[in-house]
Amino acid sequence: MAGGGSGSTLPAGRKATLAAFLQELRATRRATWGNPFGYLFIAPALILYLIFNVWPIIRGFLMAFTDYRFLYPETRWAFNGLANFQEMVNDKDFWFSLGISIRYSLMVIPTVIVLSLFLAVIISRVRHLTAFYRWVVYLPTILPIAVTFLMWKEFYDPRFGFINANLKLLGIHPLPKWLGSTKTALPCIAAADVWRSIGFPTLLFLIGIYNINRELYEAAAIDGANAWQQFWQITIPLLRPTFMLVLVLNSAILGATEQVMIMTGGGPQKATLTIGLYLYNIAFTYGDLRLGYAAAISLVLGLISAGFSAFWFKVLREE
Amino acid sequence: MTAVPTAKERGSLWSRFWHWARYEGFFAHLVMVVALFIIFIPLLWMVGTSFKDRLEFATNPAGLFPRRWSLINYEFGFTQLENLPIYMRNSFILAFGTVALQVFVCSLAGYAFARLQFRFRDLIFLGILVSMFIPRSGGLMALYELMTFLHLRNTLIGLILLFASGIPVPVFIMRQTFLAVPKEIEESALIDGASWFQVFWRIALPIAAGGMVVIATLSFIGVWSDYLVTFTLIDKDTQMTISVGIRKLLRMSYDMALSPRFRGKFAGEASDTAMLLIAAFPVILFYGLLQRWFMRGLMEGAIKF
Structure with a gap:
């Protein structure tokens, strides 16, 4: 390619040598690197991924060991060793909100699993309309998260919400305050979250059930096992990989942020201040915008989630 | 679900229904309909309420659907x-x-x-x-x-x-x-x-x-x-x-x-x-x-x- 323009100024003999050399170069390059179009084709996707996905992972990790406050740009690389983690140990709000998040996860995850398994088993038993049922069960999941939780907020409204308006008709006098009470606020948000997140696990369980060999059930039926026994002896054990997948995917619930941000903003009296919202506030709402400390909390949270995932992986892995 | 013998005693119509229901997954459909209704209540309520004007909302906040439909909310x-x-x-x-x-x-x-x-x-x-x-x-x-x-x-x-x-x-x-x-x-x-x-x-x-x-x-x-x-x-x-x-x-x-x-x-x-x-x-x-x-x-x- 390079030889083309300057060809006329070179003697014919050298031109031929150059051409041969270039051809050889091209051949070796092709032998070592393969089709150059390959790199060209993956470049745009790879560059986007490196800038907006890989870099934030690296930077987020490094940031956890700095005292970066966004309003003071000079603190950007102010590494402070493990000081953030020491601060965390003594941070009462950290432990408090971590407790809230664990309680929240314990409300949401088991409920999601039981209900989605139930729905999947039922859907797997019908012959018609399965596509329609799948569609409907998944519908709440695709709604914008803000729409979902604002809708539930209106639904729980103490005066005009659907629940209390109907309870009033039934003559129940001290109407529950739902999101307004420290006792019921967290379960209410958890219920809305279950409603929203049930779709995907249902699909996963459904795929798992479809993949179980029908003959197993027929053999069990011949041996006299009833539907209940079949469910416990065949369906549940063979769904192990699906259980693992669902649990791993659901461990993200520990970081629940938007749910409480939209519905209660952490209130009443911090009753719904999840760790996700707490670290979000530290990073983007309070004071100096302490991105460093928030990144450290986020890292701990990520490690806890990864720990849970690893635990489930070990427990449920097929022998 | 295991009442097959009693079904036979009750005669052919019931028994035929029973067999059809088992084949078709009738009871599963029934459960699904109930489940879907429960899943859908907040959505239905949202759709219904969006068609209520002030009077309707004040007098009938509990209903899933309005008695008189109004487009005022969308118009607004x-x-x-x-x-x-x-x-x-x-x-x-x-x-x-x-x-x-x-x-x-x-x-x-x-x-x-x-x-x-x-x-x-x-x-x-x-x-x-x-x-x-x-x-x-x-x-x-x-x-x-x-x-x-x-x-x-x-x-x-x-x-x-x-x-x-x-x-x-x-x-x-x-x-x-x-x-x-x-x-x-x-x-x-x-x-x-x-x-x-x-x-x-x-x-x-x-x-x-x-x-x-x-x-x-x-x-x-x-x-x-x-x-x-x-x-x-x-x-x-x-x-x-x-x-x-x-x-x-x-x-x-x-x-x-x-x-x-x-x-x-x-x-x-x-x-x-x-x-x-x-x-x-x-x-x-x-x-x-x-x-x-x-x-x-x-x-x-x-x-x-």
């Missing part, structure tokens, strides 16, 4: 809230921009990973897939810094680039799609003197259109519905999307319902539900029209585990 939303069209426009720009960019770059990459021979190909592909499972701890904080540094905060372009960069699953789906295309067609085109790009553009891409619809659907719904990232990176009204701006719209409509100009015409709570439906409508429509592709995408994304 579309004529009085000047932010609504701005947010909607931004959401459409963001969603379509992301879809276009992502489909383009992921098709190219998926094709290269499926078809072209080059060094480190499989290593790079594996790296992308594995890196997907690294938790994004501190990712949001790092993104905030990065976007500020690139002067992309408060811009839709920044969000488009960011959302389009979620390539692992789309690239995986596109690679699978291209692998399913018979190689012979492409080879014969190459022999006839077509370039790699021509083969990609004129032959492989049209065949792979199915995969592209799948990733477009996944990405459209994901981007339209995003809250946290958009909320963090956008705080200007002119760049706000509907999924985040909806909270502001609700406050505005609530205040307007109490203002002297609109007093007595509609209830803030009822008009809220209309706003929510307007915000959710595009995804519901998209999901309804393309659900087959969407499900395929979910399955293909999930099965790789």
Whole structure:
């Protein structure tokens, strides 16, 4: 390619040598690197991924060991060793909100699993309309998260919400305050979250059930096992990989942020201040915008989630 | 469910019904109908309430549906809230921009990973897939810094680039799609003197259109519905999307319902539900029209585990 323009100024003999050399170069390059179009084709996707996905992972990790406050740009690389983690140990709000998040996860995850398994088993038993049922069960999941939780907020409204308006008709006098009470606020948000997140696990369980060999059930039926026994002896054990997948995917619930941000903003009296919202506030709402400390909390949270995932992986892995 | 002997005693009609019901999964349908109704109550209530005017809402807040249907909430939303069209426009720009960019770059990459021979190909592909499972701890904080540094905060372009960069699953789906295309067609085109790009553009891409619809659907719904990232990176009204701006719209409509100009015409709570439906409508429509592709995408994304 390079030889083309300057060809006329070179003697014919050298031109031929150059051409041969270039051809050889091209051949070796092709032998070592393969089709150059390959790199060209993956470049745009790879560059986007490196800038907006890989870099934030690296930077987020490094940031956890700095005292970066966004309003003071000079603190950007102010590494402070493990000081953030020491601060965390003594941070009462950290432990408090971590407790809230664990309680929240314990409300949401088991409920999601039981209900989605139930729905999947039922859907797997019908012959018609399965596509329609799948569609409907998944519908709440695709709604914008803000729409979902604002809708539930209106639904729980103490005066005009659907629940209390109907309870009033039934003559129940001290109407529950739902999101307004420290006792019921967290379960209410958890219920809305279950409603929203049930779709995907249902699909996963459904795929798992479809993949179980029908003959197993027929053999069990011949041996006299009833539907209940079949469910416990065949369906549940063979769904192990699906259980693992669902649990791993659901461990993200520990970081629940938007749910409480939209519905209660952490209130009443911090009753719904999840760790996700707490670290979000530290990073983007309070004071100096302490991105460093928030990144450290986020890292701990990520490690806890990864720990849970690893635990489930070990427990449920097929022998 | 085990009452088969009693069914026989009761005669043939019951027994026939019983057999039909067992075959068809009648009881499962029954349970599903009840379950779906429970799942649907909040949605039905939202739809019903959005058609209630002030009087109807005040006298009948408990009903799923209004006794008299009124369009006042929608009329108000579309004529009085000047932010609504701005947010909607931004959401459409963001969603379509992301879809276009992502489909383009992921098709190219998926094709290269499926078809072209080059060094480190499989290593790079594996790296992308594995890196997907690294938790994004501190990712949001790092993104905030990065976007500020690139002067992309408060811009839709920044969000488009960011959302389009979620390539692992789309690239995986596109690679699978291209692998399913018979190689012979492409080879014969190459022999006839077509370039790699021509083969990609004129032959492989049209065949792979199915995969592209799948990733477009996944990405459209994901981007339209995003809250946290958009909320963090956008705080200007002119760049706000509907999924985040909806909270502001609700406050505005609530205040307007109490203002002297609109007093007595509609209830803030009822008009809220209309706003929510307007915000959710595009995804519901998209999901309804393309659900087959969407499900395929979910399955293909999930099965790789």
